[in-house]
Amino acid sequence: DADVTQTPRNRITKTGKRIMLECSQTKGHDRMYWYRQDPGLGLRLIYYSFDVKDINKGEISDGYSVSRQAQAKFSLSLESAIPNQTALYFCATSDPGTNLQETQYFGPGTRLLVL
Amino acid sequence: AQSVTQPDIHITVSEGASLELRCNYSYGATPYLFWYVQSPGQGLQLLLKYFSGDTLVQGIKGFEAEFKRSQSSFNLRKPSVHWSDAAEYFCAVGPRGGADGLTFGKGTHLIIQP
Numbered sequence: 001d002a003d004v005t006q007t008p009r010n011r012i013t014k015t016g017k018r019i020m021l022e023c024s025q026t027k028g029h030d031r032m033y034w035y036r037q038d039p040g041l042g043l044r045l046i047y048y049s050f051d052v053k054d055i056n057k058g059e060i061s062d063g064y065s066v067s068r069q070a071q072a073k074f075s076l077s078l079e080s081a082i083p084n085q086t087a088l089y090f091c092a093t094s095d096p097g098t099n100l101q102e103t104q105y106f107g108p109g110t111r112l113l114v115l
Numbered sequence: 116a117q118s119v120t121q122p123d124i125h126i127t128v129s130e131g132a133s134l135e136l137r138c139n140y141s142y143g144a145t146p147y148l149f150w151y152v153q154s155p156g157q158g159l160q161l162l163l164k165y166f167s168g169d170t171l172v173q174g175i176k177g178f179e180a181e182f183k184r185s186q187s188s189f190n191l192r193k194p195s196v197h198w199s200d201a202a203e204y205f206c207a208v209g210p211r212g213g214a215d216g217l218t219f220g221k222g223t224h225l226i227i228q229p
Contacts, residue, residue, distance in 0.1 A: 033216055035216075035219075040221055040222075041221055042119075042220055042221040042222050043159075043205065043207075043217075043219040044219070045215075045216035045217070045218075048215065048216050056215065058215075058216055059216075090158065090159065102147075102209070103161060103164055104149075104161075104209075104217055105161070106151075106159040106160075108157070108158040109158050
């Protein structure tokens with residue numbers, strides 16, 4: 001089984017709809033992240049969480065919210081979807097360990113189309 | 116603020132030829148540096164990473180990268196490419212110890228000619 005899973009893998013929605021993307025991990029990592037990928041722009045950070053009580057905004061948080069339900073679960077919500085939120089969304093996890101050298105591990109991505 | 120520049124949007128290489136993908140970074144402190152690969156329709160897979168020590172790092176699939184502090188570069192190399200190396204390659208920089216996410220370059224699309 002994959003260490004970082006995302007559901008759904010593909011989603012089509014309409015403008016104005018609320019949508020939630022979910023991420024689960026079995027790596028036991030405390031830190032989780034949401035990125036979006038747009039063609040020609042690479043990945044950009046939306047939100048990140050150090051633990052269930054610590055949520056931080058990333059570079060492009062406007063229009064998004066998150067919930068850290070447990071150490072293993074981190075959800076991204078679009079309260080009112082708009083077409084320019086059409087993108088590929090990635091969840092990632094990391095754990096600094098004892099020497100603070102952390103590596104991020106990515107899920108397979110959720111492809112979202114907002115009509 | 117940190118940033119990553121991948122100057123080449125597309126690179127075409129013949130199968131069996133050598134490859135070098137360029138990455139330049141801007142970061143105030145000593146960086147953590149990463150190369151990820153994204154195959155068509157797939158997620159991101161870590162190729163290699165540099166934290167400290169030997170500036171030439173070896174990764175998976177025969178890739179290596181060299182950290183050059185004086186040039187703020189972390190170029191990815193492979194001596195002989197295979198058709199299966201066709202993919203999107205991303206360079207990223209992250210903070211030491213902190214965890215406020217990675218900053219990615221815009222990616223280089225690698226095309227392999229037969």
